[in-house]
Amino acid sequence: MSMKTEPFVVNIGPQHPSTHGVFRMRLTLDGERIIDADMVIGYLHRSMEKLAEERSYTQNIPFTDRTDYVAAMTGNLAYVLAVEKLCGIEPPERASWLRVIMSELQRFASHSMAVGVFANDCGTWQTPVMHMFREREKILDLFEMACGARLTTNYMRIGGVSRDVPPEFRPALRKLLDELPMRMGEYEDLLLENEIIVARSRGIGVLTPEVAINCSLSGPMLRGSGVAWDIRKADPYCVYDKLEFDICVGTDGDAYDRFLVRLAEMRQSIHILEQCLEMMPEGPVHSQITTATAQPGGQPSAPLTIRVPAGEAYGRIESPRGELGFYIVSDGGPAPYRFHIRSPSYINLTPLRELAIGATVADAIVILGSIDIVVGEIDR
Amino acid sequence: MPFLAKWYDLRDLGNAVGAFLDWIRDLGGPDWIPYVVSGLIGIVAILLWLLVSQLAFIWIERRVIGRMQARIGPNRVGPWGLLQPIADALKLLLKEAITNRYADKPLFWLGPVLIFIPALVVFAVIPFGEGMSLADLNVGVLFVIAITSINSIAIFISGWASNNKFALLGSMRAIAMLISYELVQAFALLGVVIFAGSMRLGDIVAWQSEFNTWMFLLQPLALVAFLIASAVEINRSPMDISEAESEIVAGYHTEYSGIKFGFFYAAEYFAGFAVSAIVVTLFLGGWTAFGLERWVPGWLIFLSKLYLVFFLFIWTRGTLPRLRIDQLMAFSWKFLLELLFIHILVVGAEVLIWHEGDYPAVVVLPIFAVINWTLAVALVVGWATFMGHLRPERRAKRAVLTQELGATYFRPAGGHGTGPMGEA
Amino acid sequence: MTTVLSGFDLAHRLQPKLPDAVVDATPDWAEVKPNRLLEVCTFLRDDPELDFRFLSSLTGVDLLDHFEVVYHLLSISRNQAATLKVPCEDHDNPEAPSVVSVWRGAHLQEREAFDLLGIRFQGHPDLRRIFLWEGFAGHPLRKDWLNFPGGEMAGLERYPGEPGGKLEGRG
């Protein structure tokens, strides 16, 4: 005789505290065990790929802010790198350094959100996420200093960045960098060593490296499974080849390891930023300042339109969530012919069903939290 | 205790009540009038005190957790945001209490009402001070356990009646947790009863006062177990599994809004106070404090202890993550209960030795305290080592830093398998 | 630095094993026949010298008269990348073999390409719409998709497979 219970369908989302936006998991439960899982997405679909086909290359930069709205800088960067690859523009050196600074700050900010929210998914009542927001706010202040916007930065330009950072940026960044390592120590002690977080996330959602690679996972998901792969090292863009940093990998491939890798990468970002502050040269920040409409500060702005030769390019960078790629096909016109975003959040969801089946509802939330999705990037 | 027994002696509020009752008695009338009046006074006093404390603690909790979370907390309504709880209460009163169409309406209505009962009724047996208890029952401890178990029925009813899947999951979890932790609660209190030799709460306080000790000094394990079990019973973090916000939205009260939600919100505080009151009475010496009660009103001592214990619940809420339901239940069945069995055996033996040998308490009690503390620490540490630190898959670790691109570092600590590992 | 294998290089490597698979090769990509795609992909994945075990990106491009599916491949152990293309000749009803059996990472990306471009991937285990709802008219990333045919009428349907029509459970 065996217990027969009725399967029970629960919709986690689209409005749910732990789906990080409008993501919906349709779970079929047997008691608390998940026997089937499906995801329903598209609630935030804005059809950016279609919209981008009707806008000029520069006009598309703001869209890239709004894909991964937690990491707008890296979205910008991936796009401009792809276009630069297509038309062979080489940005000036200072611009490359600024790009690295911004994307590392963005990585720190994004990872701090991911880590805090993951702890939230493990059931803390907002405390880690609030502390993480504190650090993120300071980084957003720096962004505001550099480009006037905090969240949707629209900072990178094809051929450089939109403007140089103001003189007060450097001391502010210095001050932040002096503070962050101490905070990081706190977070590592309080979150990584937390018995309940260990109990909740270790051994949950295990991905072997074979599965991770086969599922095209990238970023902390891949590194959490123990594959030392980081596009910043593998295919250094901007000035990453001049910087010294380590790839952070986990050894168990579970939710805890993905969380661990993010925390370790935050430390690496601090390390990279330290080096950037020392090594960043002076100079122009844009390669072709031509039709300059002088701005109030006397700085000329980047050109608004650009002619791109016919062809195609796939530019990839290591965004906080993984391999962010832009596949751009140009027919020589003012707008891209095809504009495809390879969004890591979306593809990282590939093994979600397999990870969720057999887990409990509580585990499913932890697993989803460890994937670190941004719905704007999933749906685009 | 040398009480003045004048009505203005605030060290025992019973004096004032007694004076008032005498006055009524002097007016004449049937015998039961003073009896009923004294009961009513007690009920009204407890209710008023609960309401005021609750309003105060809404503010305190929000401010304290605000500080813990590196933010300010409510500071707009009134000075330092002091009127925030009143604003909250008004908001809850004015909001529409939506009943979903397929809810089981009588039960949906009954849930929030029923959830108040255990939290309030428990206070009937709590001695707030010398002689200051509404009904000092013979079987006080048992009464407390019995009444708090009703809590989960209220939770179940509201979860089921909501006709909401999250609510149903929440109530399923609540019932499962109740079954696991009721025994723990009973066993934790059993040790206290064995020592004090009475189930009357007043006697237990008197026992602690007589031997100049607090029960938790003698039975630390019981206190810890009771605190954990009551945190489960009243759904406070880290055991707020039946209303786990990040998993099942709000658990059993997902569908409740307006004042019906306000009932749950208030009952959460009341239950918290009730549990703190039990902890204070049984483990922390109640309204006595090593002779301090001669100078300071006993009820003040009691209340300050109660608030301190309640603060503990706020503190854990601000800091700890949440366990999974199977881990929590395994913790009860596979750990706490076993430890408590050992504890009860040891405590029983101690009491037997004490009474048979007729040793003086001054000699015996410190020895017992040392034995019990050693036992508690050894058991907990032993279990933690055995279940946690000796097992690599339970240990915290740090990321591997490498420069070697494309290499694989996959070496799972806890064997293979993709399934989640329960608390084995 | 990631080495990029040119299309010629790919074609050269594929030549001995699958001589007739490659139709076209340029410095940037190699184009293979749809019916040989699975063999090519399996070869690219399993060949120890190529070792393209990581499918970076899969997408489709509407080239007005036909569709093209583009695969960006990556080898983690050898740190090299390559681009593969497959034409889908029938513009009205494009079809391509699914590579989910080779790379599971293609699962969601093929669903996306199906949803937005209407390319049917033969052999995909669960080819459903993903961003748009079932019942959405047309595939919006096609160049000939300019607006909702017949106005914005697309009806909101319930989750596929769920019992009942629009109003069940709402009273």
Added chain:
Amino acid sequence: MEDTGSIVAFWLLAALTLGSALAVVLIRDLIRAVVLLITSFLGVAGLYITLSADFVAVVQVLIYVGAISVLMLFAIMLTPRAGRNNAETFFRIPGILLAGLMAFTISLVSLDTDWAVVERGGFEETASAIGEALLDKYVLPFELAAVLLLVAMLGAILLVHPEGTDEE
């Protein structure tokens, strides 16, 4: 039963107990039936209190309200299609007959018994008396009951344990 208070309490509690017990039988909705059953249990506990049996009253609440009914709720939740409704059953007539028979027997016995009228006392300590009786005079039935329950529990576990699965 000398003062009015006790009499009023008795009649109220008796009405509550019997009324809700009747409703348990008549009502179709399972969950409501359990809730009413809990009310009935509480009424019985109240009756115990009027008999100065405070220990038994509290134990009634603890065991029947806190444990037995929770088990019933659990059973209802675990039943496939617990639904809202209790269907018609063939056992209706035999059930009524059996209940009538039992009521008849109990009334007969209670009327026939020569009740010893005890003077109404206060709430004296009954717990220790019960404890001593259980562990002294009636220790064998007590222990036997415990063993019986254990065996029943093991049997239940064995029955529902799915074959071939060995839990961690």
